[in-house]
Amino acid sequence: MIEFGFGISPSSRINLDDFDKEKWNKLVQIEPEILQCISCGSCCASCSGGVFQNVSLRSAILNIRNGKTDSAMELLKGCMLCGKCTMVCPRNINTRNLILSIYKTYSEK
């Protein structure tokens, strides 16, 4: 077939109707503090890893809530579990624990 160079770019729209509630509920059960996040960005601002790599707990939480779990995991890959974000979180979230719990929940396929 001749390639004309046309393509369709995939939609970047978030569709909350497709949200996987089951896994989310599982995560909330072991880590209810995730509900308290106010997306302030303190975790990212204090992140040493985030200076060099694309690490963002704020965006990861948001991505999970928007059903984009793969990109959420991608955003936590560079985390070194140093715990600086735990020290600054204004909502007192145990962020280090949360990152581990997110990994545990969403790496199970």
Place this chain on the structure above:
Amino acid sequence: MKKNVLIIGGGPSGLEAATILKKFNYNVILVERSSILGGHLAKWDRLFPYMEPAKETLDVLLSNIDGITIFKDTEVNSINLLDKSYNVILSNGITILADALLITTGFDLFQAEKKEEYGYGIYEKVITSAELEEYFKTLNNNKIDNPKKIGFVHCVGSRDEKAANRACSKVCCATAVKQACEIKEKYPDADVYCFYMDLRMFGRGYEDLYLKAQKDYAIRFIRGRVSEVSEDINKSLVIKAEDTLSSKPIRVTLDLLVLMSGMRPSSGGEKIKKMLNLMTEDDGFFSTKDSIYSLQHSKLAGLFYAGAATGPKTLPDSLHEARSAAIQIHNYLNN
């Protein structure tokens, strides 16, 4: 002889000021255009941030009205400024020579149908915050039929030049968070979303309410204004917004959408404004003498304001203003 104080508007501010002025031994006359006292409070179920029943507060206000002359279903037909008093003619034919006037005409709710893109009055499952509050009171609304997915739109008719209102209505954020918790209490299996621009939880206990909404009620807060609402073939509502935190468009199907109507100057207040050529600010609410020290004074001697007539206010703020106005009137009449 006792001096006459006429209060225009029988909402919480009017009632509270009337009670205090009566204790100061004035002849207090209160005019209310509707048939019920208590204004918007009388239509409300519970109050933020501690969920107190609105009726309890209203009952306190109504328990002290003995000795106040109250005209319900009555409007002000004309006001004439005399040398040191106001000659007021009421719609029931009575004329009052008032030594001081207190305007407590409050606010009207923004008419949500003006934001046509949200579909109020077009789609069946779109209601206003006032209607939801009425539902909590009566548990009767055929639009609310075991909803599984519920959305709240903040700032409907507020902070919106397209709705001719640039200002914040101050109480809708806290009301939305309160109502989101309440509807989740009624329907624990439902997913509840709040679409906000930014949350203005400024008062004591408000931030706690927000935390409770997140933690105990699992309300999902989405930062972004709803752009449009449409109806699908099942009569469900399809909401489009931008999740500004992830910079992506977001879409969700809902069974119920609640519009947080903002505060606009009351039509009753507009009438009084024309009669006396009173000043208003860009937001349409009455101008006060200054913006810090003399919030209850107008530019006219003997004419005072209290409550939401001078801009959106919470209920406690309005009550404080009513008490303050009573003292200012007392000072004025004794000078």
